Amino acid sequence: MADTHTRARTDGSGYWKANLRLIYICLAIWALVSFGFGILLRPLLSGIRIGGTDLGFWFAQQGSILVFLALIFFYAWRMNKLDRDFGVEEE
């Protein structure tokens, strides 16, 4: 265990910074599609028609959920790769 801690402290800060950067990017997209396209920016997107309504409605009822799914899998894939790159994956 002690060995793990030293590893985490020494080369772990780069790992943690990379993780945080990934989280910021993912959460920015998360907020953009739901609060942005689905609610606040919906009037701006009203010109783009889709199936009898506008793009904002699609994002609010379907698009955001699909993007959420993509985000979680993207994050899991990137993080599991990051774990290996920094040598902190589980044995």
Add this chain to the structure above:
Amino acid sequence: MDQYTLNLLVVGASFALYIGIAIWARAGTTAEFYAAGRGVHPVMNGMATAADWMSAASFISLAGIVAFAGYPASAYLMGWTGGYVLLALLLAPYLRKFGKFTVPEFIGDRFYSSGARLVAVICLIIASTTYVIGQMTGAGVAFSRFLEVSNETGLYIGAAIVFMYAVLGGMKGITYTQVAQYVVLIVAYTIPAIFISLQLTGNPLPPLGLFSDYTPTGEPLLSRLNEVVQELGFTSYTGQDGSPLAVMNMVLFTLSLMIGTAGLPHVIIRFFTVPRVADARWSAGWALVFIALLYLTCPAVGAMARLNIVDTIYPNGVSAEPIAYDERPDWIRNWEVTGLINYEDKNGDGRIEYYNEANPAFAEAAAARGWEGNELTVNNDILVLANPEIAQLPGWVIALIAAGGLAAALSTAAGLLLAISSAVSHDLIKASINPNISEKGELLAARISMAVAIAVATWLGLNPPGFAAQTVALAFGIAAATIFPALMMGIFSTRINNSGAVAGMLTGLIFTVVYIFLHKGWFFIPGTNQFEDTLTGSLLGIQSTAIGAVGAILNFIVAFIVARSTSPTPEHIKELVESVRVPRGAGAATAH
């Protein structure tokens, strides 16, 4: 075979399956009871999480809310799914790495404070208990409608089934039962939706059907729906109230549901059951895949059911005469018996006039047609249950809906009961009352707490407080304002210390509860509220359902200020945070 026998057969078969699983998956250790021995495959765990998460409200009520509210109900769709992004990115992998059994245990260890742990236990018990009441009453309703037993008998049967697999198997039994329950509920939900989508749009995939053309007229389904509801004086289905106050409330409501979802303990503890940190990340994704199957179908079910209802009542178009009451279809007759559809012939013409009587702009048009008030009221909750009848599907589909509704209610109830009983046996009995309790003793204590929790939930289901429906806002508000911020700060900041965390949680808790009471009545007693729970009448211009997000922000602010002005976090706690942040060593942490 008549419908009743079919219902009995299908529901009976599903119950036999759950009990079989319970006997197969008995728990022998506390690790199995609390965390299924941490041996659950991430896909299986995702499925179990989905069943755990999707309650009677998701299965039965949500499509009805979407159908009658239209666009504003998107807050539920985004909120109840967007929370999984927060779980996957901010909580699940780190809490799995921490490797303990309960949410209060993390809060207690990270903030080196039994006071923090106790506050977390209190928040957990309030949030989970209010939630479980709805599941028990939902199960009672489903039993009484489909199996023609009294509400009480239905509740006892439901409680007995949950008792069997939850007390015997703990998390292990619950997990594998939930996998089966997920399959039952998703099949029951999607089959009628597929048929209805085919009938209306020719597209077999409901989420695509929603944005397709309506077969009879060839115009897009949603434009058609907007036209007919507006001609009856209702607000546009896809329309948005663009006033700043309404937009702000929708944002805060969505955010409250998201962080509330991520902070609900019965969902979080599901991620303790997977073998590795990497699995916790994948598992959150799989959970959302299985949840999205229902949540992407739901808006289609809602919109199509709304259109079906209008078309049923106005077979020759909304500008022509509505149908005569004597010619109403069978599903209206069937559901009238339950009192969930009501008809009152206000103008005495023997026809069913269905329109928005609350719209002053439409009053003149209605008067010109000789209408003297809306004559048909349809309860939100029947939409999903009546869907197979509306679409004239065979009897086995109706029986499947019954089994699906019960699966949704029982799976969520079991998850909540486990969260409550593990908080009592592990966080109260083991941590405070009797720290020297043996493994066997703790397992027995866990089983007894579970049995007591089921008894209390059943009692509450039999004697539901009049405010059962409103308490959902309370459950989400508390989870959002207390548990989520404490967990997030515990992982992402080493600066937040014990005083900061406790002050933050108490601020979030008190602010949120008081704000809800000010608008819903003190302890939900009608008439004791000081403010109207509307956009313009509320204290801060924020409705009580949306206040959890504000409580969470206050929690963060107070925690930071207090932590800055008190003694810093000790070194060994900083070490703990560092170790939680990296996956390596998760196996060692498990062995605790």
